[in-house]
Amino acid sequence: MKKAATIRDVAAHAGVSVSVVSRVLNGTGAVAPAKRAQVLEAIDALAYRPRAAARELSHGHSDTIGLLLADLTNPFFARLADRVVAEARSRDLQILVMTTQEDPHLEGQALDTLLDRSVGGMIGTPTGHNVERWEKLSALDIPVVFVDRTVGELAQVDVVSIENVGSAATATRHLLDRGHTRVGIVSGPLDTSTGVERVQGYEQALRERGLARDDALVRPAPFRGDLGAEVVAQMLALEDPPTGLVVANTAQVRVVLRMLAQARVAIPDDLSVVVFDDNPWTELIRPPLTVVRQPIDMLALHSVELVHARMRQKLPPAPRRVRVVAEFLERSSTARI
Amino acid sequence: MKKAATIRDVAAHAGVSVSVVSRVLNGTGAVAPAKRAQVLEAIDALAYRPRAAARELSHGHSDTIGLLLADLTNPFFARLADRVVAEARSRDLQILVMTTQEDPHLEGQALDTLLDRSVGGMIGTPTGHNVERWEKLSALDIPVVFVDRTVGELAQVDVVSIENVGSAATATRHLLDRGHTRVGIVSGPLDTSTGVERVQGYEQALRERGLARDDALVRPAPFRGDLGAEVVAQMLALEDPPTGLVVANTAQVRVVLRMLAQARVAIPDDLSVVVFDDNPWTELIRPPLTVVRQPIDMLALHSVELVHARMRQKLPPAPRRVRVVAEFLERSSTARI
DNA sequence: TTGTATGCGTTATCAT
DNA sequence: ATGATAACGCATACAA
Numbered sequence: 001m002k003k004a005a006t007i008r009d010v011a012a013h014a015g016v017s018v019s020v021v022s023r024v025l026n027g028t029g030a031v032a033p034a035k036r037a038q039v040l041e042a043i044d045a046l047a048y049r050p051r052a053a054a055r056e057l058s059h060g061h062s063d064t065i066g067l068l069l070a071d072l073t074n075p076f077f078a079r080l081a082d083r084v085v086a087e088a089r090s091r092d093l094q095i096l097v098m099t100t101q102e103d104p105h106l107e108g109q110a111l112d113t114l115l116d117r118s119v120g121g122m123i124g125t126p127t128g129h130n131v132e133r134w135e136k137l138s139a140l141d142i143p144v145v146f147v148d149r150t151v152g153e154l155a156q157v158d159v160v161s162i163e164n165v166g167s168a169a170t171a172t173r174h175l176l177d178r179g180h181t182r183v184g185i186v187s188g189p190l191d192t193s194t195g196v197e198r199v200q201g202y203e204q205a206l207r208e209r210g211l212a213r214d215d216a217l218v219r220p221a222p223f224r225g226d227l228g229a230e231v232v233a234q235m236l237a238l239e240d241p242p243t244g245l246v247v248a249n250t251a252q253v254r255v256v257l258r259m260l261a262q263a264r265v266a267i268p269d270d271l272s273v274v275v276f277d278d279n280p281w282t283e284l285i286r287p288p289l290t291v292v293r294q295p296i297d298m299l300a301l302h303s304v305e306l307v308h309a310r311m312r313q314k315l316p317p318a319p320r321r322v323r324v325v326a327e328f329l330e331r332s333s334t335a336r337i
Numbered sequence: 338m339k340k341a342a343t344i345r346d347v348a349a350h351a352g353v354s355v356s357v358v359s360r361v362l363n364g365t366g367a368v369a370p371a372k373r374a375q376v377l378e379a380i381d382a383l384a385y386r387p388r389a390a391a392r393e394l395s396h397g398h399s400d401t402i403g404l405l406l407a408d409l410t411n412p413f414f415a416r417l418a419d420r421v422v423a424e425a426r427s428r429d430l431q432i433l434v435m436t437t438q439e440d441p442h443l444e445g446q447a448l449d450t451l452l453d454r455s456v457g458g459m460i461g462t463p464t465g466h467n468v469e470r471w472e473k474l475s476a477l478d479i480p481v482v483f484v485d486r487t488v489g490e491l492a493q494v495d496v497v498s499i500e501n502v503g504s505a506a507t508a509t510r511h512l513l514d515r516g517h518t519r520v521g522i523v524s525g526p527l528d529t530s531t532g533v534e535r536v537q538g539y540e541q542a543l544r545e546r547g548l549a550r551d552d553a554l555v556r557p558a559p560f561r562g563d564l565g566a567e568v569v570a571q572m573l574a575l576e577d578p579p580t581g582l583v584v585a586n587t588a589q590v591r592v593v594l595r596m597l598a599q600a601r602v603a604i605p606d607d608l609s610v611v612v613f614d615d616n617p618w619t620e621l622i623r624p625p626l627t628v629v630r631q632p633i634d635m636l637a638l639h640s641v642e643l644v645h646a647r648m649r650q651k652l653p654p655a656p657r658r659v660r661v662v663a664e665f666l667e668r669s670s671t672a673r674i
Numbered sequence: 675t676t677g678t679a680t681g682c683g684t685t686a687t688c689a690t
Numbered sequence: 691a692t693g694a695t696a697a698c699g700c701a702t703a704c705a706a
Contacts, residue, residue, distance in 0.1 A: 391683030
């Protein structure tokens, strides 16, 4: 085990000073073509690679972007991670992936370690409970971009998400248009932006049709656990059960569908169902599901582009809110009543 | 934007030298109880957190573990990532996740950047094509643990995987026991350990029953892309098509099932199917699938424990091969012929 | 265009 | 028990 070469070794091998090497490395300042060649040769010969830690320490911060996701077990976030990593790679950025498991405590820890590593930027799906820490990042001039969801108290951060209100309204309207008057919704927790916004869209569609909201049909469910299934079961046990259902909580789609299957609820005969987010596995489900498909590659693209631009201070300070449209895809899980 | 506090600030605030602070921080050396209290107070007051980069630069390497996975889009790897992160967290280790997309070139890049960051250890699913770079890691005394699969040329690294040969044999036997004599297998590429080992298990089961291997029924498929489906279609188009199928390539399970559904192949009436790896979405599929379930939490546990132990040099140098047993789960996708 | 010298934040060695 | 101080590897301001 011999030690890895340092910039000094390269300088020595090339017969120049370290500053010259540093300059060819970073493209800063000019160097004579001849020397540049020697340096390049030396770098190659010694298989030299700059140490990230040294660079970071000297420069103050790294070009690594922290990606703090809720849950890799959810295909939506997993695919998001995949796309973000890809986008970052094409920009020579590095991604440090961490997960919160929707747990504010873990989110706090993750934010701390991300800070320790002096990340140059952050992309995250906040739980909503570590406002001070997120603020601290901004205070330290570390660009933060929220993706998918946001938290109201943090007005100064950039946000990339789908048009939640509109998408939920479209999904709801689709059911109303098919004659359903009793339409239920399982949303995310109401202290999350996706939760409230999608419920808003749902209510908006109801209002348009002059329908009143029935609290028994508007049920938030936590992202973790199986409570979404229970909540739907309760709806179906109502005297006047819904004939249409919008599952607006991505993380609960699976358990809801499983419960429906176990309870022998025929889709769409007994219940018309629209779910949020399409994922490769849903195409195996019978019947094929009518879905709100989130353009994950766009979410990833804009998120990475935003942090990157901010990191290079290429953007005016005003916070950006990028909202991409989600595609509504009618398949066979919804029918006329 | 005010700068974050450094160890010097803490020392000043506490009225001691930096060495004292460093000692209470790392528990190295003794400090007077009184001073320790002052230091702790100062740390708290200034919200001080040691910079990872500085620590790393000084110490030579970090306590970060690189996790280099093939594809987060595959639920198997996504869940593995989730569990590894969890195991690491409980040991105060950090995980840097990267993906190869099964692309040797990307794997090479990822390994380079991981090296740049002087990771203290690595857990990975190798593509099989960057032998020199993996060796370089070992040469630099960076512990490497392969999980799920391994590379023949790299004999000195630890491996954590399931009992591939045995699992494939069990799956195959299950079909043979039910009267199937024409059993096909879709494996991973034959230049991967999982690919060859599972085919070995398949052949072993065949031999036990005195059956000859038919090359037309043993079809490897790449991990990426949809070729697995095509390969199965070809099998079914044979004059003497298989009545049983083992899908031993996790990444191709989804596309194979989709193709089967589209081709209106009734499971298990027309074809009995066993697939490798159970994932939460497969429970929504009809009929419920007979599967080889990989104990992902065990894979994660052992992987993390192994690197961690190696990082602390708590293990004898001889490479460890941990093989955990995979559970065979009979459900309804297999039937007597 | 090139080289020298200093600082980045921490750990570790050595006196005290 | 405590405190200077020299690395660690790189970037960079400043001199030459």
